[in-house]
Amino acid sequence: MRYRIRWAIVVALLLLALPSLALAQEGSLQITDPGGRLDATLIRSAAAPLLQRGVDVAVYIVDTGGEADLDDRLRNDGLLNDDGLYWNNMIAIYVAFEPEPFSVITYGDSWLSALERNDNVEIIRQNQLNPGLGSANYTQGFADALATIEQVIVDPAIYDEPVSPWPFVGVGGVAAVGGGAYAYNRRRRTQQARAxxxxxxxxxxxxxxxxxxxxxxxxxxxxxxxxxxxxxxxxxxxxxxxxxxxxxxxxxxxxxxxxxxxxxxxxxxxxxxxxxxxxxxxxxxxxxxxxxxxxxxxxxxxxxxxxxxxxxxxxxxxxxxxxxx
Structure with missing residues (x-):
């Protein structure tokens, strides 16, 4: 009950931003959750401001996967081109548990300046996504990450002051690996494509x-x-x-x-x-x-x-x- 009340407050605050985004073409939301770990209704509510902004949001939480699986899923969902470039308006959150815990947030060029400033995306992964994963509160982790992504797009300087990553050792140690190497490879691909x-x-x-x-x-x-x-x-x-x-x-x-x-x-x-x-x-x-x-x-x-x-x-x-x- 406390969790739902807390989340209802977060959703209410986020929905205040919707009128200013009314003119944007609404984005799409894809949820891939074969294990049924997420509350789809709450995920849709958390993604609502991003969708109103025109973001194509994809959420993945799978038993087995990694970088290759993420790329395959993005490609199949039309968010990754054959040339390796992401769809400009996409933002994806991906979590896999095997063969080793892996979490990553990736995105298209439209959100590059906001999410790469001060490595905002990695801060969100470690401080918003990972805590929920570590405590097996998966919906909260994804919802907090989506909400903070919206905040960072509105104000990319939100993390101009140093922020310490969440120091947790959670169930399965999710996010102990992943993110960094994938993000580096992604940035390299992005830089090469940009050049x-x-x-x-x-x-x-x-x-x-x-x-x-x-x-x-x-x-x-x-x-x-x-x-x-x-x-x-x-x-x-x-x-x-x-x-x-x-x-x-x-x-x-x-x-x-x-x-x-x-x-x-x-x-x-x-x-x-x-x-x-x-x-x-x-x-x-x-x-x-x-x-x-x-x-x-x-x-x-x-x-x-x-x-x-x-x-x-x-x-x-x-x-x-x-x-x-």
């Missing part, structure tokens, strides 16, 4: 930027040449060149606008996640494709003008020869 998407973004931006700079110089050159078209070529050829140059100029404007739009969209995110960086990369790649098409149009204009100039020179030479004859 990869950042490099791809930089490369894509530099490529299109170089093309835009080159096109700017090319357009200045053809604008200068266009000043002499009327005195150099036939009227129909002047019209043709003008139409081609107008079309190319409009395409160049679109390229610059696309480049600017991609940059502005990226700047709206104070800390863009990998998916947002990848979207920006795709945007720059699209701008580069457009720029390459404009480049081909400019080359066609130069080729036509060169051809017309050669024809005009040949015509003048023919006239000169005729006069001399």
């Amino acid at each position: 990869k998407v950042e490099q791809e973004l930089q490369t894509a931006r530099e490529r299109v930027s170089t093309l835009i700079t080159d096109l700017g110089m090319r357009f200045r050159a053809i604008d200068e040449k266009a000043k002499f078209d009327r005195v150099s070529y036939a009227a129909e050829d002047v019209t043709r060149l003008k139409q081609m140059q107008t079309q190319a100029s409009q395409g160049f404007i679109q390229v610059q606008e696309r480049f600017k739009t991609v940059a502005e969209q990226l700047e709206r995110h104070a800390q863009p996640n990998n998916e947002q960086l990848a979207q920006a990369t795709a945007g720059y790649d699209e701008a580069r494709t457009q720029a390459e098409q404009v480049h081909e149009q400019v080359q066609a204009i130069d080729a036509l003008r060169t051809k017309l100039t050669e024809e005009a020179n040949q015509a003048r030479e023919a006239i000169d020869r005729a006069k001399k004859a």
Whole structure:
């Protein structure tokens, strides 16, 4: 009874945060508990603020497992991509008892800055999740962890002051292992994935930027040449060149606008996640494709003008020869 009263108070406090989250698309909750150790109703209540925030929450408590089992379950539940990257909005709590006690909290890039600050996620694992596991009060351990994760997302600085881990030796010693190695491997994968998407973004931006700079110089050159078209070529050829140059100029404007739009969209995110960086990369790649098409149009204009100039020179030479004859 005391436990339920305590938890009812926690739930009531958490639900106060829900109105401010009403505009977020609600996340999903998956509970995997083949042993029936958890009170699913209380877990859903504890996860409610996170779900309102748009978090996809997964809770696992299994007899036998470990890192490989966790990855398999996340992949099967659609929270881990084949490339090893977690779904951006996911947060998962996983506990296994055999072959050795193992607990871990893992998450997607959307919550990276909040949960990795001061190693917040490990503090939550040791100080909120583990006490319940050690005393076989599994629902309380998971519920406290979910509640504190929400608090840390709201205020990542909550643990800026040092916090000592829970010094317990509980039933089965759950969480005596796990967490650390998995978290290290996860951070390494996250850092590698982040470096990869950042490099791809930089490369894509530099490529299109170089093309835009080159096109700017090319357009200045053809604008200068266009000043002499009327005195150099036939009227129909002047019209043709003008139409081609107008079309190319409009395409160049679109390229610059696309480049600017991609940059502005990226700047709206104070800390863009990998998916947002990848979207920006795709945007720059699209701008580069457009720029390459404009480049081909400019080359066609130069080729036509060169051809017309050669024809005009040949015509003048023919006239000169005729006069001399």
